[in-house]
Amino acid sequence: MRFGVLGPLSVLTTDRREVRVPEQKIRLLLADLLAHGGRPVSTDRLVQDLWGDAPPVNPVGALQIKVSRLRRVLEDAEPGGRDLVVSLATGYALRTPPDAVDAERFEALVQRAGDAPEPRRRAALLCEALGLWRGAAFADFDDQAFLQPAITRLEERRLSAYEDRAEARLALAEHQALTGELGELVGRYPLRERLRASYMLALYRSGRQAEALAAYEELRRLLVEEMGLDPGAELVALHGAILRQDPALRLAPGPGAAPATTPAAAPTTTPGTTCPPRSAR
Template identity: 55%
Template sequence: MRFGVLGPLELWNAEGRLVRVPEVKVRTLLAALLVHHGEVVPAGRLIDDLWGESGYTVRPASSLQAKVSQLRRALDGAEPGARSLVAHQPPGYSLEVPADALDSGRFRDLVTRARQAGNPAEKAALLTEGLALWRGTAFADFADQPFARTAAAALEEERLVAVEEYAEARLELGEHSALVGELTVWIERFPLREGLRAVHMRALYRAGRPSEALDSYTDLRRRLDEELGLRPGPVLDALQQAVLRHDPALAARAHAEGPAR
């Protein structure tokens, strides 16, 4: 059984068939167990997650047990014996599956392997594979729920760091021209992200577009001032000065630009 949280919640059996989990509360229960993967989630917390502090049913413990039973039936119907994945352990329940059964676990493994890679080509390939697992916003259908908000935000931060590391690897490979367009899309989504801006500016500079690199810095500075009352950090300031003086350290490495990945 495999579970997907890097986007809308999804579930696949061993044959790769999408498994339907009926009823919103049952899907919420599965999402809450996945948020706390590897932990026993107290029954009281699960009741809060499903019904809210002011929305209890008359018999909340019995209602929770009914939803657990429904989830177990859905799992068992997709893969015989899978009902045992939802384990009762005082004071609550846990989902007992290995980390690589979650797309988030596989993503983290690929990122770790990329950071241990011996060359930028291997690093870029591993990060490409990891980022391809994303189907949208983490826990997309529960991102506005209090129980999922922190976990979703943490995964999104990991994703953005991986994108920045992927871009750095592509720059080392000399793929700056192809990279500019990809990073522009990310910056449109996260315009205040300084790490993205830095690699975007360097890609533009190496692609022979220094004025656009400076424009990117100016846009960030304006947005930070208008939206947060802040200014770019010292790394971005130093990069802007390096672009202005055409610092040789910004030049591409001495090899041909490779194909876009």
């Protein structure tokens, strides 16, 4: 059985049949257990998360009923499904097989990408990882306060993966193809300096020096207005290098790389290196 949290909550059988989890409280219980990644969740915590400040008269009994119904849904979908929900001395846990949760597959692919020595392989693995996302993490429960830490962590990892992939693709001379995708992401997350740096470099290598400098000035203004800060040293150094057209900013020729001094040329790519950009909402 497979579970999805990188978007609306989803449950699929091993043969990819969709499993309907009918009741909102049961879906919320499942989301809570999934957010803990197999770790135990106490009865008190689950009661608080499901009912907040208005618990039922018998909260422990009410929770047991919800757990029983969740087990029944999983068992009806696939024999043995009920055994995934484990009763513990102080609460419950959802114990899934390896790679059964899309967030775990995403993390594993990002880890593999980080260990890959070649930018083409890194880009391909990150493309696969980002392709697992169907929307915002826990999209149908984004108003639940107890899920915010998990949502924030996953969304940060997603943005870091976009940044990692952008840097890998820049190393492959895909700067022209990157400008649109990075422009969209920078518009959505304007204060992320690492993302801005990749955007500036992609613009510069595409022969758009003035736009690269304008992107820096926009960030500098936003940082001062919203946080009272200046850009970091690395971004300042990149800005200076673009101003003086430092030859070091050019991409060194190599396998799969097109010279950065020919912005009109189409970028060289290999199937599987890039993937259609997905919204990072």
